[in-house]
Amino acid sequence: xxxxxxxxxxxxxxxxxxxxxxxxxxxxxxxxxxxxxxxxxxxxxxxxxxxxxxxxxxxxxxxxxxxxxxxxxxxxxxxxxxxxxxxxxxxxxxxxxxxxxxxxxxxxxxxxxxxxxxxxxxxxxxxxxxxxxxxxxxxxxxxxxxxxxxxxxxxxxxxxxxxxxxxxxxxxxxxxxxxx
Numbered sequence: 586x587x588x589x590x591x592x593x594x595x596x597x598x599x600x601x602x603x604x605x606x607x608x609x610x611x612x613x614x615x616x617x618x619x620x621x622x623x624x625x626x627x628x629x630x631x632x633x634x635x636x637x638x639x640x641x642x643x644x645x646x647x648x649x650x651x652x653x654x655x656x657x658x659x660x661x662x663x664x665x666x667x668x669x670x671x672x673x674x675x676x677x678x679x680x681x682x683x684x685x686x687x688x689x690x691x692x693x694x695x696x697x698x699x700x701x702x703x704x705x706x707x708x709x710x711x712x713x714x715x716x717x718x719x720x721x722x723x724x725x726x727x728x729x730x731x732x733x734x735x736x737x738x739x740x741x742x743x744x745x746x747x748x749x750x751x752x753x754x755x756x757x758x759x760x761x762x763x764x765x
Contacts, residue, residue, distance in 0.1 A: 588643050588652055594699045597692060602653045602666060604637045609663040613684035622721045623682065624745055646708070648673050656683065656696040664692060667700055675711040677704060681724075694727055701731060705759045714756045718745070728755045732762060 592599040602610065611633045613619055620626040627633045636653075643652045648671055656665035665683035672678060679700065683693045704710045715733060717724045733755040741749040 588645055590654060592699050592703055594695050596659060597696055598657045599696055599700060600655050602637055602640055602655045604634060606655055606663050607633045607637055618685055619682060622718045646671050667696060677710055678714045694730060698731055701762060705762050712756060712758050714754055717753050717755060719751050719753050733757045
């Protein structure tokens with residue numbers, strides 16, 4: 586089974602991240618303002634290249650695997666990514682990152698909204714969750730805008746950048762999405 590995904594919105598293309606994306610991915614993922622809320626902080630371009638080679642081998646819907654997707658402008662410029670964690674046959678977890686110089690234009694909302702539509706309609710998923718640091722208010726606002734609701738707040742439960750941080754879990758059921 587191929588992991589090739591290609592989705593289109595008015596302004597964006599969402600597709601599987603490829604090894605050719607390593608330079609652009611490293612550029613924004615290595616920024617402190619980006620990795621402050623991320624569990625993955627690439628320190629070298631070679632680390633990114635290895636990560637993207639592994640990404641090519643992911644078979645969608647395989648439990649406990651992650652697939653990373655590119656968020657690109659229509660001209661092909663990589664501006665962010667969406668991570669998809671296949672929990673089981675019916676549930677996925679998502680995460681998303683947008684380059685700081687592209688924030689504030691609605692790109693993250695547009696990309697995540699299109700991916701959610703795809704996951705519920707094409708993949709027939711039942712539930713989508715997202716794990717977010719409660720200090721990451723931009724991400725929380727995005728989730729709430731898209732209809733996610735807060736299900737849990739775990740105190741000092743995840744270690745990010747050598748610090749224990751709180752973790753909030755937001756979720757959206759297919760039936761809730763269809764009502765929006």
